[in-house]
Amino acid sequence: MDYGTVKTPQDLKRLDISQLDGLCDYLRGRIIDTVESNGGHLASNLGAVELTVALHYVFDCPHDKFVFDVGHQAYAHKLLTGRGDRFDRLRKNDGISGFPLPDESEYDAFGTGHASTSLSVALGLAEASARLGDGGRAIAVIGDGALTGGLAYEALNAIGSERLPVVIVLNDNNMSISKNVGAMSKYLTRLRLSKKYLRIKTEIKRAVSIIPLLGDGALHLLDKGKRLLKRVVLSNKMFEAMGISYYGPFDGHNVGELIEVFSQAKRKGGPVIVHVMTDKGKGLRSAVTDPEHSHGISSSDAGATHDFSSVLGDFLTDAATRDKRVTAVTAAMAIGTGLEKFSLSHPDMFKDVGIAEEHAVTYCAALAAGGLKPYFAVYSTFLQRSFDQLLHDVCIGGYAVTLCVDRAGAVGADGVTHQGVFDLSYLTVLPNMTVMCPTDGAELRAMLEFSLTYDAPLAIRYPKSYTVDREHTPIEYGKWETVRESKSDITVLCAGGRALDIALAAADRVDVRVVNARFVKPLDVGFLREHGKKGCTFITVEDNVAHGGFGCAVTEYLNSVNSAARCVVLAHADAFIDDRSVDGALAASGITKDNLIKIVKSLE
Numbered sequence: 294m295d296y297g298t299v300k301t302p303q304d305l306k307r308l309d310i311s312q313l314d315g316l317c318d319y320l321r322g323r324i325i326d327t328v329e330s331n332g333g334h335l336a337s338n339l340g341a342v343e344l345t346v347a348l349h350y351v352f353d354c355p356h357d358k359f360v361f362d363v364g365h366q367a368y369a370h371k372l373l374t375g376r377g378d379r380f381d382r383l384r385k386n387d388g389i390s391g392f393p394l395p396d397e398s399e400y401d402a403f404g405t406g407h408a409s410t411s412l413s414v415a416l417g418l419a420e421a422s423a424r425l426g427d428g429g430r431a432i433a434v435i436g437d438g439a440l441t442g443g444l445a446y447e448a449l450n451a452i453g454s455e456r457l458p459v460v461i462v463l464n465d466n467n468m469s470i471s472k473n474v475g476a477m478s479k480y481l482t483r484l485r486l487s488k489k490y491l492r493i494k495t496e497i498k499r500a501v502s503i504i505p506l507l508g509d510g511a512l513h514l515l516d517k518g519k520r521l522l523k524r525v526v527l528s529n530k531m532f533e534a535m536g537i538s539y540y541g542p543f544d545g546h547n548v549g550e551l552i553e554v555f556s557q558a559k560r561k562g563g564p565v566i567v568h569v570m571t572d573k574g575k576g577l578r579s580a581v582t583d584p585e586h587s588h589g590i591s592s593s594d595a596g597a598t599h600d601f602s603s604v605l606g607d608f609l610t611d612a613a614t615r616d617k618r619v620t621a622v623t624a625a626m627a628i629g630t631g632l633e634k635f636s637l638s639h640p641d642m643f644k645d646v647g648i649a650e651e652h653a654v655t656y657c658a659a660l661a662a663g664g665l666k667p668y669f670a671v672y673s674t675f676l677q678r679s680f681d682q683l684l685h686d687v688c689i690g691g692y693a694v695t696l697c698v699d700r701a702g703a704v705g706a707d708g709v710t711h712q713g714v715f716d717l718s719y720l721t722v723l724p725n726m727t728v729m730c731p732t733d734g735a736e737l738r739a740m741l742e743f744s745l746t747y748d749a750p751l752a753i754r755y756p757k758s759y760t761v762d763r764e765h766t767p768i769e770y771g772k773w774e775t776v777r778e779s780k781s782d783i784t785v786l787c788a789g790g791r792a793l794d795i796a797l798a799a800a801d802r803v804d805v806r807v808v809n810a811r812f813v814k815p816l817d818v819g820f821l822r823e824h825g826k827k828g829c830t831f832i833t834v835e836d837n838v839a840h841g842g843f844g845c846a847v848t849e850y851l852n853s854v855n856s857a858a859r860c861v862v863l864a865h866a867d868a869f870i871d872d873r874s875v876d877g878a879l880a881a882s883g884i885t886k887d888n889l890i891k892i893v894k895s896l897e
């Protein structure tokens with residue numbers, strides 16, 4: 294059969310169950326081929342194929358609302374909901390998003406990208422359906438990794454107390470990006486083992502019938518079996534006690550079994566959790582054997598060549614041998630933030646707290662309060678959810694937490710949900726917070742060295758990569774570095790490496806002073822005073838939104854001292870960036886060499 298003709302859930306429902314394994318093979322092939330060329334989330338998608346097929350077979354999407362947590366496992370869903378023909382343009386500007394997007398398809402009930410939101414979303418959608426009387430159900434697909442996020446528990450708390458038809462498919466592969474962590478993960482392992490224990494139960498029954506023939510040894514075994522069984526029965530009760538029926542665990546790659554259990558969950562009416570066990574990377578040997586490094590595959594990143602994250606990892610690994618207070622914290626992103634090496638060399642000084650950015654920040658504040666030296670390495674976009682923890686727990690107390698804010702600025706193919714263009718705004722607004730932007734690896738190292746003796750909240754923000762290491766003047770608190778001197782009245786102030794690369798390229802064509810504004814907070818007000826005379830212009834360049842960003846701070850300062858100097862701000866507009874390439878996102882906001890040259894010429 295040509296499975297390419299299965300384009301919609303209606304086409305799928307016409308198939309016989311015996312044909313579904315073939316369909317799954319076909320979907321896997323499409324996913325592997327496309328991710329190989331476009332990049333994307335590989336292992337998570339391969340693990341979710343059967344459960345997605347079974348959900349579409351049983352439920353009636355889009356009338357029933359499917360919500361994929363994180364949304365990084367929704368490729369099969371996309372292939373089955375009218376997007377197969379465009380799938381080869383996955384993550385491209387003219388193609389389809391790597392995450393569910395309601396604007397892209399009516400089958401995507403809600404947009405996702407950040408973890409642990411799906412349960413709140415499903416409950417809200419179920420409530421809306423109930424109130425509007427349309428009879429729709431809400432189905433959340435959530436991984437065991439996403440279930441480490443606090444928001445998921447807030448939602449479970451609410452779901453258990455409502456009687457709405459929310460079906461939670463817990464896609465448990467024992468992995469987040471790295472091995473999953475925490476007590477809930479251990480609990481799920483116990484539930485998985487319960488399958489084995491249920492088998493023991495049958496054995497026990499059989500043994501009881503022949504005990505008179507077996508003697509004391511058998512009695513001992515029997516006792517042990519009963520104890521195990523009691524633990525299992527008790528452990529199954531957690532979700533039930535919260536008012537959520539628990540079905541499972543089931544083999545998440547057995548489509549027939551999944552169809553049966555999803556049908557039961559559908560009939561049930563109230564909230565149900567269906568626990569399915571899957572293999573991350575299923576169907577591709579390299580992904581199964583190394584799911585961590587097959588979680589996300591990046592398409593080749595033209596231009597920039599060096600990763601900031603490995604500079605961080607190397608520095609902290611070395612610093613931890615010199616300073617026993619150093620503690621590296623990640624929220625399930627050890628590989629992406631460069632901490633993998635640290636985790637192996639200093640396991641006792643490393644903490645993966647799971648997808649729990651709020652917890653991580655408050656935890657770091659307390660580590661610092663207790664006398665340790667915590668470094669929280671986190672992607673800019675995921676730190677967004679920790680704003681109150683930064684304010685209430687870190688900054689009011691002034692604790693020496695160092696935030697290593699990775700993937701700052703435009704991020705490329707992951708798209709709108711992952712752009713790191715808000716951090717300068719949400720960090721600089723915090724009293725007591727110092728914010729630095731390294732322009733290259735050498736400067737990041739210098740800033741980290743500075744951080745070791747700096748005793749207050751500090752954020753160091755940088756994108757994924759940089760182009761080249763340059764010579765630098767030593768770090769001096771609150772002081773900028775002039776990179777190219779000029780007699781010109783125009784000074785380009787750069788926040789970060791991308792800005793500096795643009796400014797230096799422009800300075801080859803027009804006469805301007807170029808400054809590395811390595812401290813975004815505090816500003817180098819001495820410099821601004823000295824170069825902010827009448828007739829002078831500052832042009833700020835940053836890979837952040839304009840509101841609350843670097844240029845905004847410079848403008849605000851100049852206004853506050855009634856300076857005669859002008860400030861032109863090059864930053865992202867007040868709009869979400871949906872461009873799926875870094876250069877495209879920068880160009881869309883005019884953060885380019887050519888635009889900078891144009892502005893300088895218009896001022897001359």
Ligand SMILES: Cc1ncc(C[n+]2csc(CCOP(=O)(O)OP(=O)(O)O)c2C)c(N)n1
Pocket residue numbers: 337340363365366406407408435436437438439440464466468469470573624625626648650675
């Ligand atoms: C708030 C937040 N933090 C971190 C991430 C990065 N991230 C994407 S997927 C993922 C692991 C998710 O694990 P799980 O839910 O078990 O799904 P799996 O990939 O194992 O199928 C992480 C940490 C994110 N998307 N959102």
